[in-house]
Amino acid sequence: MRGLTLGMVLALATLQSRAQVLESHIDGRIDLLEIVVDAERLSSDGPVWWRGAVTRFGTGFLRLHMVIRSGATVPPFIVSVEGDRGGLFSYARDDFGPDGLWTAAMPAGTLVVSLIGAERPEGLELRIDSVMVEGNSGALFSTWGGVDETRPVNDPAVPPEVRALGGPVARLSFIRGGKPRSCTGFLIADDILLTNEHCVSDLESCGSMTAIFGFERDAAGRLGFGTQARCAGMVRSDFALDAALVKLDRPMSSSFGLVAMSQEDVIDGAPLVVVQHPGGAPKQVSFLNCHVLSALVDGRAASSDLAHSCDTASGSSGAPVFNGEGRVVALHHYGFAEGQVDKWTENRAVRGARLEAWLRANVPP
The missing domain is CATH 2.40.10.120 (Thrombin, subunit H)
Structure with missing residues (x-):
């Protein structure tokens, strides 16, 4: 040519x-979740204070909806989401609006969510309430x-x-x-x-x-x-x-x-x-x-x-x-x-x- x-x-x-x-x-669906991370579920050792996973197979992409509740005195933290088939994204406090956020899209499989900070995030509540299961x-x-x-x-x-x-x-x-x-x-x-x-x-x-x-x-x-x-x-x-x-x-x-x-x-x-x-x-x-x-x-x-x-x-x-x-x-x-x-x-x-x-x-x- x-x-x-x-x-x-x-x-x-x-x-x-x-x-x-x-x-x-x-194409796809939204499944409701009931994952709540609060003081009772935080680890005693950091910098990873909590870790959990959401798994869905047989589709195109997964995205999570997450909401945080925290006071002004909560130490800085990030929430990372990593897919076992690709993708790693991190979100700080300012990334979350009043209604939370939808994470980036990652290939279906397992998404591992980690709550990370230099100090224990006392007073923080993290909710993962939905997973978008999207096809292609x-x-x-x-x-x-x-x-x-x-x-x-x-x-x-x-x-x-x-x-x-x-x-x-x-x-x-x-x-x-x-x-x-x-x-x-x-x-x-x-x-x-x-x-x-x-x-x-x-x-x-x-x-x-x-x-x-x-x-x-x-x-x-x-x-x-x-x-x-x-x-x-x-x-x-x-x-x-x-x-x-x-x-x-x-x-x-x-x-x-x-x-x-x-x-x-x-x-x-x-x-x-x-x-x-x-x-x-x-x-x-x-x-x-x-x-x-x-x-x-x-x-x-x-x-x-x-x-x-x-x-x-x-x-x-x-x-x-x-x-x-x-x-x-x-x-x-x-x-x-x-x-x-x-x-x-x-x-x-x-x-x-x-x-x-x-x-x-x-x-x-």
């Missing part, structure tokens, strides 16, 4: 219908022609020009409506992520969200778990555009880059690329048989969307749609369900040209 532009690469891909479905992904087994129901042509981002068959677009794209894990969900999002500023309003836009979804960057398999098929950032607050959301701007708890662009946004509309037939986490799976791309079907269609608002033929699935909501120059021209949000022909019969994404003014007004320069 050396010497070819991204547009030329996409043009070489072979160009080869259903009710609309908002493509957030629901979404059905690829929004496939054009019924054949799934998505590819893992580092598959040797994926052109380097396409692969290079995936850095700023993250898998989002969160709770909405009391259920574990996953979507896709991408960096448009150092610490600001763009996704769909129907994914992350309220206190519940933001408070429980973690964004996993670099969650992908390498060319040999080995899974990299990436780096995680939490939602630090909502910048703005818009129902009609189905768009939401999420502020992360730290900058991520130095490690993963930023997308480049386009201010221009695309034309019918133009080649596209969608970088996504369908079904919560490791990062994948759709570029085969992936093009604009109609440059101007209705979404949540009149004439807000474009229609495209790129294969997606639940969990692809919030994915960036790139043009042949590698710029984001749309924000994917709708798929379709087989056998329901009373509605539209293609995937839809919010037009970048429609988003541009909204982004300019809400993203700090």
